[in-house]
Amino acid sequence: MVAELPSSAGDPRGPRRKRAGRSEARAGVLFALPWMTALVVFTFIPLVLTFVIAQAKFQIAGPPKWIGWGNYEAMWKDSAIWASVRVTATYALVSVPIKLVLALGLAMFLNRATALSGFYRTIFYLPFLMPAVAGSIVFMLLLTPGAGPVNLILGAFGLDPPDWLKDPHVALWTLIMLSLWPLGVETLVFLGGLQNIPKEISEAADLDSPRAWHKLVWITLPMITPVILFNMVIGIISSFQVFTQALVIGGTTGAPAESTLMYMVVLYRAAFRYFNVGYAAAMATVLFVTVLLLTLLIFRTAKSWVYYEGEGR
């Protein structure tokens, strides 16, 4: 049976309703207007301007000069770009999977209903609330060679700790380690996914096999693939945009020896240290296109591994 929608035809209150509806719509638009204005002014216009400025030699203090593809050609020849691509790609390839696994493990731990669940959730979320600069400085102090607590503890066990932030072979891994610290958001998203798994499916899986990993591989993971997809996409995007920690630890040169030189740091220094804004805009454009393509690629492959409840397979 299909319910009939009430009609306003012949209703003497119709025009008044229409007026009221228009008034509501106007109010709605007015309420949304500040946000829409901000979106246009602070997102769309800068985005378009970035594409335009990328075609120019623009040093901020003088007028821009049109150079077409010149900035992109310069990028191609710039060894700092390739060094940063290498470092950023390594960072993304290593940190994103580790982050996903750790966040999922934490979420599974938190999903077990205990009296302290709420407490643990708060504790694990807390690092996310700490500003990245403060967090990085705390890590730098913890990892200080000689007097840093980490090295003192390792030294007490007879281990020879590395120069976490000064050895070019170690510094990037330290940065990756630092990225694994604030897992709060990913964990909460995973937790939401785990709690959405229907109880009957979970219980049926328990009956079918007593082995926990069977349930994990055949039930839990497939059921939370949309959440894995979400965390993966967000993780990849943010790993390409990692900036604050890299700048605090490695400065604008990616010290030591470019080993922490992230793409965003090169972009930042081009714009705000060398005032080569056109070049920085070209870098931003390339990053935008790369991340867009990567995201589209992941979404394309997602059809084969992401399971949405109620969707035919």
Place this chain on the structure above:
Amino acid sequence: MAYPTFAKPETLNRRSFLLGTAATAAATMTLPGAAFAQAKGQLLLWLPGGSDLFCKVQTGMLTDWTAKHKELASAETVCGLGQDTAFNQALIGAITGGNPPDMSLLWDAPVSLGTQGAFLALDDMMAKSIINIDTWPGGLLASCQFKGKTYGLPVTAGIYSMWYNAEMFEAKGIKSDRASFPKTWVEMRALSKEFTVWDGDTLKVAGFMPHREAESLAIWSALNGGKLYDSANYKYTFDSEENIEMFNFFVDWMNEEYKGDINLVDRSGSFASGYANGTTGQPAAFRESRLAGLHSGSWLMGDIYDPAPNFTRWDLAPHPVGPSGSATVSGVWPNWFVIPANSLNPQAAFDYLTYLSTEGAVTWFENVPDIPTNSLVKLAPPKILVDHRGEEFAKETTAFYSEQAKIVTPMWDSPVQGFGNDQLKLAIEKIYTKAATPKDALAEAQVASQAELDRVLAG
């Protein structure tokens, strides 16, 4: 009978909410502009930073000078906007926003931003002033000039020299007079070994350290007969034979005396400068008599007493000469002043800089021992040094630095100075951490810096 009436309570309707929001937003957006606005008749000076004393002295001089000039309503000194990137960012932002300070101290090469139109060319004003072009040392003024235009004034400079702990020398039975100080790098390296003591992997005491600061590397390059940048031909020369030889010498020295591991040295203390390590808090080895000598600037004459070293008698000497060098040279840390484009009071700013370059520089030097560079200045020894070491030593030291100022090697003169320094910093890191050989690291820095220079010069 009168019925009681109830006034309709004042409610926040959509219209008033939106109006209120818009008004608040508009007020918020205009407030910062109003608060920091530059005004005609009000002189505004920006300083990147410096010690409290430095800021106090600068503020006091500007206030006193303004009080004597009735056409100026007031003056303001903004001190501590941040060094390097942060400061230049703020300055460029203010200039492009049309609201710059009237004048600014720059710890960078004025030509870098001057060529981009960020600063006024001062030549016309200089020509009509007592501080005309002839009153400045050519080498120093050159670092403010590009293609015939002068974008800044080298008001005072920190002059580099060798510093040494005379008491440590004497304790080892080594002559501590200036004339006996090593004249060559080879002699300095040999002397350094006399002091250096390791306890396992901890460096307890060191003699001298191989140089590794990018900003003053031009001095060491010149000491070895080389140069980093050829301003006449707009060419970087990072990977010249002299520079490769210089780093090979330093690396050999590091390997021989410091276990070839710069990180071991850094773990052991702050041996790289006369200051405590800002990150780790390790105190300066020099002040603790754990480092016999170092390369530093004239500003240390004041700073060395905060905190005071555990010895009294330090002295200064000219830089020793490298294997391919022929004569000693000195170098500078710039305290260059500029007048930003769009300044509302450019002539008043220039008049103040004229005062600062002459009479003001004396007051500056007496309190913070940066060396005045204009030839009109007659120097008195810095008070802080007189207090600690007596009149005679202070006079002699002042005379020494005046002599060193005459043999300053050209530096801070590239239109892409910051970029070049960053490339050098990177090369130095790669060399000392053995991530690359001197030849490869310098070649890489050379290619990058020349490409950036060519890009900027292309217009």
